[in-house]
Amino acid sequence: MKKLLLLCFMVVFSSNFYGQETAKTTKSKTEASAKKAKTDADKAKADAKKEAAKSKKAAAKADEASANAKKETADAAKKTADKEATKAKSDAAKAKKAATKADDASKTAKKDAAATKKSSAKSLKETNEKAPKVADKVTGEYNGKKVYTGPKGGKYYINKNGNKTYIQE
Numbered sequence: 001m002k003k004l005l006l007l008c009f010m011v012v013f014s015s016n017f018y019g020q021e022t023a024k025t026t027k028s029k030t031e032a033s034a035k036k037a038k039t040d041a042d043k044a045k046a047d048a049k050k051e052a053a054k055s056k057k058a059a060a061k062a063d064e065a066s067a068n069a070k071k072e073t074a075d076a077a078k079k080t081a082d083k084e085a086t087k088a089k090s091d092a093a094k095a096k097k098a099a100t101k102a103d104d105a106s107k108t109a110k111k112d113a114a115a116t117k118k119s120s121a122k123s124l125k126e127t128n129e130k131a132p133k134v135a136d137k138v139t140g141e142y143n144g145k146k147v148y149t150g151p152k153g154g155k156y157y158i159n160k161n162g163n164k165t166y167i168q169e
Contacts, residue, residue, distance in 0.1 A: 136148040136149060136150050136151070137149050139155065142157050142167055143157075145157040145158065145159075146158075147167065154166055155167045155169070
């Protein structure tokens with residue numbers, strides 16, 4: 001242990017023997033290192049300013065790009081909304097036209113039905129009695145209608161619907 005302690009002291013004291021510098025050189029080295037440190041600090045400060053300016057420019061570009069993107073998105077949304085509104089209006093107009101056509105068609109159908117009903121009513125009045133399939137004899141009248149006698153002796157008349165209505169005696 002003593003030997004180790006002795007060896008450590010020798011190493012510590014031997015470093016002092018090698019290069020002793022004068023106060024003048026130490027002072028000039030200190031000044032030079034201070035100047036170098038100052039220039040390095042100035043350079044670092046200038047680099048930091050440049051980086052800050054670059055980041056400000058990048059942030060401004062990013063803000064501008066963001067604003068442009070927002071504007072484009074808003075424009076696209078507005079165009080889409082306008083298209084949808086136009087489409088909805090045209091669909092509503094088409095639906096209205098279709099409804100008008102349907103109303104016109106229903107009115108026409110009602111008129112045709114009424115005309116057909118009138119004409120069929122006229123034809124029913126004119127031809128109230130349909131000709132029977134079997135040649136039956138006309139044997140009289142019942143409530144203003146001709147009474148027919150069938151092959152087995154049944155008596156009937158033709159009602160307003162064109163059906164046979166049998167008469168019970």
